[in-house]
Structures are given as C-alpha cells and as structure tokens.
Amino acid sequence: MIKWLFKWLFRLVILVVALVVMLLLSRNVILRVYLEHQIHARTGMDVEIGRFSLGLVEPEITIQNLRLYNPPDFAGTPFLKIPELHVEYDPVALAQHELHITLLRLNLGEIDVVKNQNGQINILSLSHATQSQEIGRNPGETFTQQTGLKFKGIDVLTISIGKAKFIDLKDQRNNRTQTIDIENWPLRDVKSQNDLVGLMVFVELKSNYFFSSVLSPKSLQTKNKNSAALQDILSLIGLPF
Numbered sequence: 001m002i003k004w005l006f007k008w009l010f011r012l013v014i015l016v017v018a019l020v021v022m023l024l025l026s027r028n029v030i031l032r033v034y035l036e037h038q039i040h041a042r043t044g045m046d047v048e049i050g051r052f053s054l055g056l057v058e059p060e061i062t063i064q065n066l067r068l069y070n071p072p073d074f075a076g077t078p079f080l081k082i083p084e085l086h087v088e089y090d091p092v093a094l095a096q097h098e099l100h101i102t103l104l105r106l107n108l109g110e111i112d113v114v115k116n117q118n119g120q121i122n123i124l125s126l127s128h129a130t131q132s133q134e135i136g137r138n139p140g141e142t143f144t145q146q147t148g149l150k151f152k153g154i155d156v157l158t159i160s161i162g163k164a165k166f167i168d169l170k171d172q173r174n175n176r177t178q179t180i181d182i183e184n185w186p187l188r189d190v191k192s193q194n195d196l197v198g199l200m201v202f203v204e205l206k207s208n209y210f211f212s213s214v215l216s217p218k219s220l221q222t223k224n225k226n227s228a229a230l231q232d233i234l235s236l237i238g239l240p241f
Contacts, residue, residue: 081110153191
C-alpha cells in the first residue's frame with residue numbers, strides 16, 4: 001500500500017513539474033492571447049499580435065507585429081501597425097505598485113486615419129469616446145484605477161514613425177499617403193503629455209501637417225492648435241497618461 005502511495009505521489013509530482021514546464025514554455029503564447037482579448041475588450045477593436053515575449057530573468061516585455069483594426073463603423077479597416085513595442089521596467093517599483101519604465105521603444109510603422117460613409121473620422125470618434133468616459137477624472141487617477149499601479153514616468157522613450165494614410169471610404173479619390181520617417185526620436189524623463197510637446201511639433205513638421213489637415217483642415221490657419229490632434233493620437237497608442 002505504501003509502495004503504491006509513493007509511486008502515485010511520484011507520478012503526481014512528475015505531472016505537476018511537466019505542467020509547470022509546459023506553462024513556462026507556452027507562457028508567451030498564453031499571454032499573447034490574453035493581451036489580444038484585453039485590448040479587444042477595452043477598445044472594441046480586433047487585434048493581432050505576431051509575437052509576445054515576457055522576460056523571466058530580465059524585466060522586459062517585447063511585442064512585435066501588432067496590428068489594430070478599426071471597429072465595424074469604419075469597415076474593420078487597419079488602424080495601427082506597430083512592428084515593435086519594447087518595454088523595460090523597474091521590478092522593485094512594480095513590487096510597490098508603481099510603474100517605472102526605464103526604457104520604452106515604440107516603432108509605429110503606420111497609422112491610418114479613416115473617414116467612414118457618415119463622414120466620421122476614426123481617431124476623433126475614439127478620442128471623443130475616451131474623453132466622455134473620463135470626464136471629471138484625472139488621467140493619472142484613471143490609469144491607477146484601471147491598473148492598480150501609480151505611473152512614475154519613463155526614463156528613456158524612443159519613438160519611430162513610418163507613415164500615415166488617409167482613407168476616405170466614401171470617396172477614394174481623397175485617399176493619400178504621407179511618409180513621416182522618424183527614426184528613434186529620443187525623449188528623457190517623460191512623466192506627462194506636456195513632455196511630448198516637442199515630439200508633437202516635430203511629427204507635424206515631418207508629416208507636412210498631415211494630421212491637422214485631415215482631422216481639422218481649418219486648424220492649418222492657426223498652427224498653434226496643431227499639437228492637440230497629435231496629443232489625441234499619442235494618447236490612443238498606449239502612453240499611460
């Protein structure tokens with residue numbers, strides 16, 4: 001009887017170890033599917049992630065070939081194509097319920113501004129929906145409520161932006177593509193949207209005021225309003241403030 005019991009316990013231990021090993025080996029696949037589900041639940045958009053990697057030894061996360069698609073109101077057309085999002089974080093701060101990012105590298109390969117059959121523009125619709133949900137709330141408090149973490153800042157942020165497209169679903173003659181071609185634009189000690197003003201202005205200049213022209217053509221007459229459109233865009237692509 002005792003021999004059978006030890007034999008059974010030994011098999012059980014082996015099974016548990018095997019399951020743990022399998023979980024570790026497949027953790028990236030499991031987390032990728034979970035992340036896709038969470039993004040869809042929060043945004044209503046379909047999402048595809050080519051590769052997800054969570055470091056076990058090094059505190060880092062790498063997402064490759066992320067594609068976000070517009071909701072049905074915009075015919076499910078592409079919205080964002082992100083070849084790489086790489087994040088390195090402070091594990092000590094995380095243990096204290098604080099998010100301190102030491103390095104964030106974002107490669108935004110393509111962003112598509114889509115105008116649907118009703119004349120609505122995807123970015124503006126998403127921005128208005130987000131703002132209506134957060135009316136009267138401090139952005140930092142909203143992030144903390146959603147994640148349970150207090151955002152402490154980004155030591156080094158580097159952004160690359162490839163190109164932007166304007167797609168008019170009602171009249172394709174209005175379609176256009178704008179090359180932006182920003183490579184590893186560096187920013188340090190980023191703690192709020194105010195720290196992105198320089199980047200916003202640079203993107204507008206490099207894109208020949210693409211976003212202002214397609215989101216609010218009249219704003220071209222007053223260049224000091226251009227950064228507002230870029231602020232909405234950068235908020236939508238995941239910066240937590």
